[in-house]
Amino acid sequence: MSMNKSRQLVIERAAENVRDECNVTDYGFQNIFEAAEKVGYRVIRYPIGAESFLGFALIKDTERIIFSNSSQILSREVFSVAHEMGHQRLHLSEQGKTMIRDDDFNDRDEDEIEANYFAACLLMPTDKILKFIRLELNDKNIKIWNGLDIARIQTTFNVSYDMTLVRLKALGILDNTSLDNLKLEKIEKTAAALLNAIKGNSDLCKSSEAKKIPAEYLEWVISNYYDKLISRKSLETALGFVDLKADDFADPSEELNEDKSFDDLLRGMD
Ligand SMILES: [Zn+2]
Structure with missing residues (x-):
């Protein structure tokens, strides 16, 4: 890790502030998407395909937007939104960088x-x-942990099995040997089966394909189309996200023609 200690602490404090602003008293976030909105970000989710990009953070006029690709499995999408919130808090500003993809x-x-x-x-x-390891796993010796223990942590914090392992390793809770064993166990059983076994949230292992686009975004697209700032093709693409048709919106060039003939008509009355 190339971050120095003081930068690390700045980032930890920034993350802690977001948890405070969201009043998170549980171990993990119940709904990171709602949480991101609660702290002022406009969240857009759309399934743009598993092979496509993961997300972006953007400042657009006065709006701070987070886009996430809901074709990713849910636990990874949760991580994406948290990652984009990091960019919003740490790297974007009205005066500097306004977009990171x-x-x-x-x-x-x-x-x-x-x-x-x-x-x-x-x-x-x-x-x-x-706290979770102590109170919920009864301080169980790390050496005898199995995949179910990881699945319990995963479902409580709403993260992926792999992220759980990476985080526990980074904190020095898991050593290399236990890490390798737990990785192996996941390959053998798959995280979804582990989550089912503990009645955990197996939705974490699927993509939600959620489509969530704020009304303001559509208004913005449509007004840009009327102002001729975007093409009809872009309008169609944007409206296609929410199963609307461009034909439902009047063509501005036709409107202009109408205005012109109206002018002609007025002139003719002189
Ligand atoms: Zn990034």
């Missing part, structure tokens, strides 16, 4: 490492993990 989260760029760290601190704060 993520094709993957393995980029070693400084901003990407920081956004990943923010997401880890937001979704799985150290104190909450230690």
Whole structure:
């Protein structure tokens, strides 16, 4: 990790502030999408395909927008939104960078490492993990942990099996040997089966394909079309997201013609 200690603490505090603003008293977020809206971000979710990009953070006029690709499995989409919240809090500003798009989260760029760290601190704060291990797993010896223990942590914090392992390793809770065993166990049983076994949230292992587009976004697209700032093709694409047709909206060039003939008519009356 190339972040220095003071930067790390800045990021931990930023993540803690978001949890406070959302009044999270549980271990994990029940709904990260609602939480992001609660702290002022406009969240757009759309299934743009598993092979497409993961998400972006954007400042558009006075709006701060987070887009997430809901073709990802849900636990990964949760991470994406947390990661984009990190970009919003740490890297974007009206005066500086206003857009960051993520094709993957393995980029070693400084901003990407920081956004990943923010997401880890937001979704799985150290104190909450230690509390969970102590009170819910009865301080069970790490050496005898199995996949079900990881699945319990995963379902409580609403994150992926892999992220749980990465976070526990980064915090020094898991050593290399236990990490390898638990990885192996996941390959053998799959996280979904583990979650079913504990009646956990197996939806975390599927993509939601959610389509959530704010009304303001559509108004913005339509007004831009009327102002001729975007093409009809772009309008069709944007409306297609919500199963609307461009034909439902009058063509501005036709409106202009009407105005012109109206002018002619007025002139003719002189
Ligand atoms: Zn990023």
